[in-house]
Amino acid sequence: MSNKRILVTGGAGFLGSHLCERLLSDGHDVVCVDNFFTGRKENVRHLIANPNFELIRHDITNPLFIEVDQIYNLACPASPVHYQYNAIKTIKTSVIGAINMLGLAKRVNATILQASTSEVYGDPEVHPQSEQYRGNVNPIGPRACYDEGKRCAETLFFDYHRQHNVDIKVIRIFNTYGPRMNPEDGRVVSNFIVQALSGQPITIYGNGQQTRSFCYVDDLIEGIIRTMNSSKGFTGPVNLGNPGEFTMLELAQKIIQLTDSKSKITYEPLPIDDPLQRKPIITLAEKELAWSPTIQLEEGLKRTISYYTEVLSRS
Template sequence: MTGGAGFIGSHLIDRLLAAGHDVVCVDNLVTGTMRNIDHLQGNPRFAFLRHDITAPLDVEVDEIYNLGCPASPIHYQRDPVQTMKTAVLGALNMLDLAKRLGVPILQASTSEVYGDPLVHPQPETYWGNVNPIGLRSCYDEGKRCAETLFFDYHRQHGVEIRIARIFNTYGPRLHHADGRVVSNFIVQALRGDPVTICGDGSQTRSFCFVSDMVDGLVRLMCAGDGVTGPVNFGNPREFTMRELAHVILRKTGSRSPIVYLPLPEDDPRQRRPDIARARSALGWNPSIELEDGAGETVGYFRRHLGLVGT
């Protein structure tokens, strides 16, 4: 599991260990944190390996989940060249490992491959509307290139691949300062600071709770070689940023004001997955509503950061 000390990766490790698997967590801890996996130390079926996947990796495993890459704008724009290297060279190194071992490999791709979409909701057949030279391009185009590599290794070398396009995901273990909208709003509200919305708040996102996302990834890995993907994973219920802010204010009990800031460059105006393929091929459908998932996520931030509402 590359990126196993990250947000989604650590939850996925918990799920795999609970199912009886042995797991090797590979992470360079640039954006991941040991806090996410501290509870696994001493588990005889868990091992941690500090490693940067831009360098080749030699381990013996029977399946590979490749989640290793910064995923929030603050993190991936901090060192865009390294982000691109992680997305592309990391994919190459993990594909080479899968090829040598003859094992299936799952790529954690992203809804960012759709860019600022001109088709709504976004099906997997949509090729996207991506700026190749913008501030977000290191991540967007890095993930698009990784998908290309996965399919080329599949066609040319017979590597058994799975590609998951992950839409906005939230839940416990989100990094409090990664710039993602759910964690931003929660931390601001708990601190009594203004809740900052970029743009006029009409842009939309769809929010999937992490346990639903993990279930989708496991189902995809277990689906067999007939389901290569790409497969969208996300909650198709759509919220404006204003609606999300009000949900968070209710869940925190905060009286923080809402303020509006300029919209960042290339920020998508709308984002909602078409999950028909996940439903039909995998029997997957998210079950956690935003009101419930937001409450659990707020509780996590209260406990782990010692934040109290105003």
């Protein structure tokens, strides 16, 4: 694979920073764009000295004029705490941001990848979820700014592909975790680990029997890059996630065990429209990308706990 100039929007975020790091290690020139609403400079501070890395503060709801070969469009708050904080801004980022990045890809003839989400399936009535499932989303609920924003972005990607022959790739990301997740972002893995390490009660919403599938960040980044560099005829959408399925209670108990924590589990009401089940069918990724996750939950949790232990020791 020859050296490319690659744009990563949302590049200072949790996933974006890991993607930038990997692309640089693969020998590419990387332009990281972020408005730092949820992205953090410390996520990419170690990359600044790399001569092949460029950091631009920019909001993709405004057009960007730049010459690149590939675009990874990751820009958008991804945790409920952050995307509900400014719901209108969230949907603008998904929709107007997609239009701006697709326009850029069209102008410079770049391949563009959209980081979509398992949230396009909503609170699924089909389990597990394949790419053929069209979802069960409440279009007027508090999560709709994210769910429907991402669904509309997928529509835009396929319309630009059909109408303008833009080379697109669409991935649907299931729950992913690992180092650099913001400890304040309200996501379940970071919440549980921070609470366990701090000796606080571990908060489970609902009865703890709702399920999620957890993919370690390194596995996901490999899947993202394989999708971008897949054959020209393959557009996706393709599910990327770990098909291992765990209840919230199982996750909490596992983290208590791995941290040797004395934290007790407490229960709170389930938020509106919170999905009860989430598990990807990854047959398409296995077939088209020769990709499947390799890092098991316990190993990934150990690495993530080690990261948060260090972060909390500095605070």
